[in-house]
Amino acid sequence: MKLLWCVLVLAALVLAEENEGSSESSESQEVPELPLAEECDEELCKLPDCRCSSTEIPGGLLPRDTPQFVTVTFDDGVNVININTYREVLDGRQNSNGCPAGATFYVSHEYTNYRIVNELYNNGYEIALHSISHKIPQDWWATATYGELKEEIADQRTQMAHFANIPFESINGVRLPFLQLAGNTSFQVMADHDLLYDCSWPTNTFTDPGLWPYTLDYASEQDCMIPPCPTASIPKPWVLPMVSWKDLNDFPCAMADSCFYTPDMEDEEAWFQFIVSNFERHYLGNRAPFGFYVHEWYLSANPAVKSAFIRFLNLINSLPDVFMVNSSEVIDWVKNPVPVTEYRAKPCRTWSAAACPVSLCGNVPSEHNQMTYWLEACNVCPRVYPWTGNPLGL
Ligand SMILES: *[C@@H]1O[C@H](CO)[C@@H](O)[C@H](O)[C@H]1NC(C)=O
Ligand SMILES: *[C@@H]1O[C@H](CO)[C@@H](O)[C@H](O)[C@H]1NC(C)=O
Numbered sequence: 001m002k003l004l005w006c007v008l009v010l011a012a013l014v015l016a017e018e019n020e021g022s023s024e025s026s027e028s029q030e031v032p033e034l035p036l037a038e039e040c041d042e043e044l045c046k047l048p049d050c051r052c053s054s055t056e057i058p059g060g061l062l063p064r065d066t067p068q069f070v071t072v073t074f075d076d077g078v079n080v081i082n083i084n085t086y087r088e089v090l091d092g093r094q095n096s097n098g099c100p101a102g103a104t105f106y107v108s109h110e111y112t113n114y115r116i117v118n119e120l121y122n123n124g125y126e127i128a129l130h131s132i133s134h135k136i137p138q139d140w141w142a143t144a145t146y147g148e149l150k151e152e153i154a155d156q157r158t159q160m161a162h163f164a165n166i167p168f169e170s171i172n173g174v175r176l177p178f179l180q181l182a183g184n185t186s187f188q189v190m191a192d193h194d195l196l197y198d199c200s201w202p203t204n205t206f207t208d209p210g211l212w213p214y215t216l217d218y219a220s221e222q223d224c225m226i227p228p229c230p231t232a233s234i235p236k237p238w239v240l241p242m243v244s245w246k247d248l249n250d251f252p253c254a255m256a257d258s259c260f261y262t263p264d265m266e267d268e269e270a271w272f273q274f275i276v277s278n279f280e281r282h283y284l285g286n287r288a289p290f291g292f293y294v295h296e297w298y299l300s301a302n303p304a305v306k307s308a309f310i311r312f313l314n315l316i317n318s319l320p321d322v323f324m325v326n327s328s329e330v331i332d333w334v335k336n337p338v339p340v341t342e343y344r345a346k347p348c349r350t351w352s353a354a355a356c357p358v359s360l361c362g363n364v365p366s367e368h369n370q371m372t373y374w375l376e377a378c379n380v381c382p383r384v385y386p387w388t389g390n391p392l393g394l
């Protein structure tokens with residue numbers, strides 16, 4: 001009996017090994033096939049943990065009773081080059097209820113200065129994930145396996161918490177490089193690693209009225225701009241859709257800095273009007289969260305755009321029913337929607353500052369290329385430059 005068991009196990013091992021040899025995507029084979037998502041049934045899919053993809057306001061609220069959320073986000077490495085812009089446009093801002101305004105940073109690892117990530121966290125901004133390598137080409141992300149995305153995204157959360165010395169649980173969000181989804185796979189990684197939301201999926205179809213955040217328990221109706229998009233049923237993670245802006249010729253743009261027909265780059269007034277007209281599609285419509293998604297270089301290279309952006313923030317910070325918040329906060333509200341009067345009166349969020357025992361790490365050798373890196377971290381210096389497969393640089 002025992003012998004037979006041994007033989008069976010051996011046979012299974014041999015088979016498994018053959019499988020591995022015969023296919024390059026061995027990692028995806030470890031992951032069980034997911035059920036195809038079915039058409040969403042609003043009777044079965046209910047808040048706080050399930051929501052059909054829809055332009056309906058959560059909780060059945062009327063637009064005038066719905067807080068208008070504005071999510072300002074910045075992507076890529078955070079360092080001494082871009083921190084000055086972040087300080088200039090964000091620091092000290094409050095919403096009209098006197099609570100600190102939020103923003104979200106989708107941080108990629110390479111060239112990131114973790115002392116500055118720590119500063120951003122301590123100033124009340126949300127730190128989210130944008131991969132360790134941000135590697136090119138974009139196609140790589142479309143076909144990345146479960147194991148590869150686990151190393152790029154789930155391991156980055158551990159890396160970020162370690163080097164910026166911020167709470168692991170405060171890191172909840174994901175934006176994939178180039179907004180390139182990988183079908184079901186990144187959402188599977190998120191579900192398995194308790195990551196709350198993805199903000200990588202643009203919609204050009206559901207902009208007026210705009211698409212509200214939803215879950216993937218059931219089939220999404222969202223248009224797939226950068227395929228492949230998920231079609232499996234994947235409970236838990238939320239999709240925070242990137243509702244596209246419209247440029248001056250009505251072409252959609254997922255990020256403010258990817259619009260094609262823009263106002264003159266030196267015309268602050270025209271830029272202000274451009275931003276406001278995009279905002280009004282939300283504010284005067286179904287109040288789906290309005291995203292201002294941008295890269296820092298676009299503002300620093302175009303001072304008139306930066307001034308227009310600051311004017312816009314000043315405007316929304318004075319409106320009683322508009323709230324500039326971090327992206328997790330939008331998901332929190334959607335899970336438990338309350339009318340704007342109740343939301344306004346809530347106590348402000350609080351957080352405690354995270355210490356940064358600074359280490360300046362010069363000439364850190366890298367194992368993924370021939371370079372040496374300079375790194376500033378709120379933790380001991382790594383032995384090698386941290387990278388996928390070795391996120392702590394041990
Ligand atoms: C996602 O999962 C569904 C259900 O298993 C499958 O039919 C679909 O092909 C998967 N999508 C991709 C891009 O792999
Ligand atoms: C984002 O906002 C939520 C809700 O106010 C708050 O609980 C959380 O601490 C904020 N996250 C960060 C990282 O600032």
Ligand SMILES: [Zn+2]
Nearest residue numbers: 075076177178
């Ligand atoms: Zn990026």
